[in-house]
Amino acid sequence: MVSGNRQWVADRIYESLRCSIMNFELYPGSRVTETELAQRFDVSRTPIREALQRLAVEGYLTIRPKHGCYIRNLDVFELAEYYDVRVGLEVEAVELMGRRIPYRDLAALAEDWNPEHLKYGDEGTEALKDAEEDFHIRLAELSGNPILVQYLRDVNNHIRILRRLGFxxxxxxxxxxxxxxxxxxxILTNDIPKACRLLRTHIHASQAKGREVTLAQLEIHRRRATGG
Amino acid sequence: MVSGNRQWVADRIYESLRCSIMNFELYPGSRVTETELAQRFDVSRTPIREALQRLAVEGYLTIRPKHGCYIRNLDVFELAEYYDVRVGLEVEAVELMGRRIPYRDLAALAEDWNPEHLKYGDEGTEALKDAEEDFHIRLAELSGNPILVQYLRDVNNHIRILRRLGFxxxxxxxxxxxxxxxxxxxILTNDIPKACRLLRTHIHASQAKGREVTLAQLEIHRRRATGG
DNA sequence: TGGGTTGCTGTTGCATGCAAGTTTGCATGG
DNA sequence: CCATGCAAACTTGCATGCAACAGCAACCCA
Structure with missing residues (x-):
């Protein structure tokens, strides 16, 4: 929700750990201890604690008091649940847009994704992955509800692992x-129900596609993690 | 998301501070410092820091580095936005329920709110307020999506101030x-669209009612806070 | 008078030390 | 062979100390 400033050790640790969790470097289910991380990052336990607590609040790991931290053991079922939450939030965003349609901004967004232009496809799929997530955020922002966007960003943080494996x-x-x-x-033609239907289908499609490749990826990283 | 355990100082501080923020004891926009809170609770700054960081992540306050914490300045517009997020989540929960309707549990929930019985009305409105929030949580739980419930609880944490002022x-x-x-x-009669419509209306009604009394309450507590 | 500098105070960011709690492994007894 | 009790190691929870930084006000100089 905040961060971005690299001046403070705790922030650096936080970002680094979050990245590691995302990239399966810290394998789901594995345990980490404050002392171990303090040694690895060559800092004291205090900023480590701060980072771990933030990650725990945000759901990236669970803290077992007086015992250690466990990297959140995300399974495909739970990721599917995040996708359904995403559907709820984004569909509601479109519903809200129906109250007062932001034609100008929406038209601009539509033009960015005009199939005749293919802006993002050219530079390889990596840029497209970022742009795909960005589209949904921009769409949600057009609802005029920053809190909803905030929640959507949070959901995205949890399913980004999957999203980056698609396409x-x-x-x-x-x-x-x-x-x-x-x-x-x-939306521009004021057909909100149709927009909601399309959005549902769109998200559920990526959900299915993501689920498909996750198991394989998990397996790959599990082997790498266990040294096999 | 966790808490409830009073064994640890940091948890106790966290709950206490969250309560104070909820009850306008810590007035929105006012500043608190770690040192001051440490003296007030007669503990060291460490558990205070932990509590404040959790509250910051959860949006109850904002931390200005090297300067202090400011109690989140919540306005009625923002609270309305939380209500819209609530609509999105709960409606999606009902949609999910449509995939496979949990007749038994849903019938039990319905019976608890059978207008002919009025279980919660008798013991005064205080119990009803808790029960009202509980109804929506139970309804969401019947979607079978714990993540969605988790998000709904988070939203509830932010708008509980309003909910408790209604009725x-x-x-x-x-x-x-x-x-x-x-x-x-x-839902029991498989009319999901109708259920969604009713739910929307229901939540928006409490939203409107809440907004109505908030401004007055804010004013009252502002006067009390400023000693006027 | 106005703009920049400097020193002070308040506050946080981090390191470290100690005590309490949890787990685990082993020894012991049945 | 299994259950049980105990002790040691490991890990966290909290207290404390110190240094760095932000904000502020006084001050100096033009």
Whole structure:
């Protein structure tokens, strides 16, 4: 929610740990201790504690008092639950937009995803992955409800692992453009129900695609983690 | 998200501070410092820091580095935004329930709010306020999505101030029963769209009612805080 | 008079020390 | 062989100390 400033040790530790958790460097279910991390980062336990507590509040790990921290053991079912929450938030954002449609901004967003232009596809899929998440955030922002956006960002933090594994082929890129564009157009033509339907389908599709590759990825990283 | 255990000082401080913020004892916008709180609670700064950081992550206050903490300055507009997020989450919960309706549990929940019985109305409105929040949590739990429930609890933490100010008269009690009962019945008869409509109306009604009394309450506590 | 500098005070950020709690492994007895 | 009790090691929870930084006001100089 805050951070970004690298001046403080605790922030640096926090970001580093969050990255490690995201990249499966810290394998889900594994245990870490304050002392161990303090040695690894060559700092005292105080900033480590601060980082761990933040990560715990945000759901990245669970703290067992007087025993240690366990990296959150995320399973595909739980990730699916996050996706459903995402649906709830984003659909509500579209519903809110229906109260007063922000035509200008929405048209701009739609133009960014006009299938005839393919802005993001050219530079490889990495940029597209960021842009995909950004589209949904921008869409939510157009609801005019910053709190909702805040919650959506939080959800994204938890499922970003999955999102970055998708988009294997060019077909997926095209259809992403198509779907984003259609969603915007539906809102612009004041067909909120259709926009909600499309949005649901769009998110559920990526949910299914993500689930598909997660198990494989987990397996790969598990082998790497266990040295096998 | 966790807490409840009074064994640890930091948890006790956290709960106490959260309560104080809720009750406007710590007035929005006012500043608190670690040293001051450490003296007030007669503990060291360490558990105070921990509590403050948790409260900051959860949005109850903002930390200005090297300067102090400011109690989150919540306005009615922001609270309205939380209510809209609540709508999104709860409606999605009902949608999810539509996939596989939990008849038994839902019937039990409906029976608890059968207008002919009025379980909670008798013991005064205080119990009803807790029960009202509990109804929505139980309803969300029946979606089978614990993550969604977790987010809903978080939203509730932020708007509980408002919720506890409502229910001024017996008419509101009756209509609350009626609405809760109808929502359950709609799901039981597999009319998900109707349930969603009712839920939206129900939440927006309490939103409006809450907004109405908040400004007055804020004014009262402002006067008390400024000693006027 | 106005702009920049400097020193002071308040506050936090981090290191360290100690005590309490939890787990684990082993020894002992049945 | 299994259950039970105990002790040691490990880990965290909290207290305390110190240094650095932000904010503020007084001050100096033009």
């Amino acid at each position: 294997p082929d060019q077909d997926a890129v095209i259809s992403t453009y198509q779907e984003h564009y259609e969603i915007c157009q539906s | 001024p008269d017996q008419d509101a009690v009756i209509s609350t029963y009626q609405e809760h009962y109808e929502i359950c019945q709609s």
